[in-house]
Amino acid sequence: MEFRRPGPTPTPWSYWLIRLLFKFVLKIFYGTIVVENTHLIPEDGFPCIVCANHSNSLTDALLLVTSIPSKKRKMLRLTAKSTQFGKKTFTSWLIENAGTVPIQRKRDFEGQEVDNTEVMHHLMKALEVGDAVCLFPEGFSRYHPTIAPFKTGVARLVSDVLSKNRSHSDFKISILTCSITYMHRQHFRSDVLVTFHEPMVFTPKDNPELLKPVDYNVIRDLTAQMHQQISHGTLDSPSWGLVRTSKLAARIYAPLGTRMSLGDHVRVVRTFLDAFKTVRKKRDQSLVQQEDDQHNIDPSFISELETDLKAYQDQLEKCGIKDDRIRREILPRRTIIYRMILRLTWASFLLIISMPGLLLSLPVYVVTFYAVRNFKKTGPVFDTYDEIAQYKLIYGLISGVAVWVIGVLATLPFVLITSLLIPALMWMTLRWIEDAVSSFRSFTALGRLFLIGKDTLKEMYDQRKELHGRIMDMAIALDLPANPEEYFAQAGGKQKGRVQGLWESKAKYFSIRRRRKRDWNETLRLYDKVDYPDDDSEI
Template sequence: MPVVYFLIRSLFKFVLTVFYGSIVVENQHYIPPNGHPCVLCCNHGNSLTDPLVLVTSIPKTRHQLRLTAKDTLFGKRTFSSWLIEASGALPMKRAKDHGGKAVDNSHVMEKLKSALEGGDMICLFPEGLSRYHPQLAPLKTGAARIVSDVLTRNRHNPDFEISLLTCSITYMHREHFRSDVLVTFHPPMKLRARDHPKLLAPVDYDAIRQLTTSMQSQISMGTIDAPSWDVVKVSKTAAKLYAPLGTLMSLGDYVRVVRTFVSAFAATQRGHKEHAPSVLTEDVQLKYATDQAPEEDQPTDAETDDENLDLASALRNLLTQLGLTDERVREPLSRIVILYRVAIRTFWLVCLSTISLPGLILWIPIFIATRRAVNRVKNSGPAWNTWDEITQAKLVHGLGAGLLVWTSCLLVFPPLALFTAVWVPCLMWATLRWLEDAMAAYRALRALFSLLWIGKSPLARAIQMRSKLYDRVMQLAASLGLPDDPATHFRVVGKRQKGQVRGTWDSGARYFSLRRRRKRDWNETLRPYDIVDYPDVDT
């Protein structure tokens, strides 16, 4: 691994660890060993953040991951441009960036093919663009054609094998501070010239398209791929009812449960009566049974699913309007208990806010810098074309502001520079932990106050609507192959993963651990309110 690449990778890992609450990587064992030619293909919904996540998710035993980026990002006097060039990325021209004219990428393609023949691993984003959208764009055939060309050039070598590895990146809330990320690698497609003659020149383009379709299917099934944000919203509502707060489940299990409901509601929205993919247990890990036909005795009733879709949307809107969360409606509290919990949350919020004040002074310049950068991004165009760059802007400007704060602290106290160099980052990290807990306490306090203020009639309506929807969600979950008892099932099959804490002692002992997830809900971020909506991608 080149020294510069190693340093850049370490920088990426540090920045991402601070920005995201946890990055859970699944199935690293599918990554081919070093020296084995590999084409890594992934969905692309978060601009430059996607390659950063991939670079840090590949184990160190695998040498440099060769990336590509649009050529308009190269040659600029910006920090992000320097990062791209220093990481060894290759410039790829896009017709849309050059007035719609034909572009020539033959030189870059030749470098990629040569890298594969040398046993390297290259990374491509077959969607061809990054955008803020709930659904994957149709994959382009470039990756399959590169594999075809490399196999053709090595057709007389019976031992030459190239792996086509797909990966799915799922951001809970891609642009929000302290959100969570799931990176899932899928079983690689191992290709040899003698086993796939249709991929050799003269190429059968049906084979190229079939290979691309297989890639699209794998990537789609590993992430929340929905036709609209509305489907994502109601699917998360259904998942929260099916596996309520307190269910010990990994991020991967949660994403697959949401994906299952997405499949059902998306089919309903399209007006189809197809059966959604099931989530089954296999080798103590949930996998999609995509190769099995639906059972005839479990048909999906389109009219019932459509009613479920409307009811889930209505419940979500009602809870948002009342300022309540699902757990407050699921287990109604007496007024005495509410007042007791208000007192506890208030005390906890005051304590956390007080001890956070010294470190918060150091964080304020960073928050201001990132806020200004985000406003510039949002004002530069429609959401679908610009919001994928928000995370990138926050990472770059946050890192710059953080380094400036750290350097300023060293200059203010020169005699204590060695002590300050370590003490300042530790204080900022501890403050971040306290702020996460303070925000959680504030959100709980808001919900408790809402319970005190709303009348009995609206609350009774919400409880009744939730009860009705819960029964329907459990029926739908059973028809989709989800476990009947999620609380027990996910606690048993779930492996100990990064971000999971089990037991009181484990929670207290690792309070400030870099690997500890401070959240009870995978949808939480460092915000004073629960995020339930997404921007209109057409604006």
């Protein structure tokens, strides 16, 4: 029997406005948002459940909304915890007007019965007309780097929709999994990788095991498959310390910085992370003496390397320098002083020309800073840090719009000019400040090199050389390229970070895609962000 869909739900104007607003705001807050595999997204009109890891509260949903091209899906129907609805706040208005469906969570209604029957019925109707629905299988947003066990709601929803349409042999519903990786999720001008995976397509004819009455083991197996897809595309770690060590291993293995695409960088980090994670799990189970069956690596070799990498990173942090400074040749003191003068002069010049724009941007920074500081006081790290980016985005948007309105009203005779000049000046100020901070950060790093002394640098250089040899042995055993600098310099295409060539650099100076970072780990700070909260504080 042929199945005819009535057509997807019309997209409300408020959804288009929200999508446009936050596409702009997200590109300001995050330095680069790289979206991979958009060609895998099912076309508009085909039922689709989009599932992703959930580590950044409302920001995760906004990223998905803005990352899915409108030519693919005109609307992504969101879901959110019911406690965020019905409040007199901008966040509540935002959620309600984006066509979001409220879901009741047991953790929000202690001692009370939770009934989401009506909500699930609403989602089923949306899927049957060909909508795309966004669900986060973890069930809650978390700050800890470990992806939480998935709830079975998505698999059960697929089963319900298929069972209801079992008489339509050509009915199709897909699960599109997505991995979201934040380099530093709550920090200004950090970077994000959004990776879509091959969708899982289900039909009543090809998947009779999902038709009611369904074996619950089938539901669990499908949920486990989703978990594996999503976790394999991001950094799923039992601790922040292991993420820190894996990022260092990746930088030593392929010290290309942002000349290497963000996607390749994350995948290399994940490869080392998976190896360290496997060995740590065996060590905890008193199985260290056994060898890794898949890659034939002695677990004790990896365990010792993890310990030595941690010690090396601690030493780098104590000296206040990056691994890239150790990798290069030791600079003469005269050269260091000359470069320090250049960096300080350039940083000072950029800071001076940024003053008018900084005065306009100051209210935005002050409002956002106080809003986030007060929010942090409302709970512990594990219950608040996953919402910091959300607060920064929303308060930054509100205060930024207020500055623009006040500026336009104050210059009414020239409104046609100032309405465009104000945002342009604020944007260029951000560009100049990024360059100023980068130059000053380089100035301070050179100053530390000057103070450390050649003997200490030589000792750290020898230590790094020894670590590099061991990391290369491990990388080859893990099936990573044996010539990473040559391989990754050619891979990645337009998704690479650093602008190549003088003409392209000048042409893209005003572009929102322009990059000047040397490392995907950098944010708009005077120091490199390599540490995280203590693991004990997150549990």
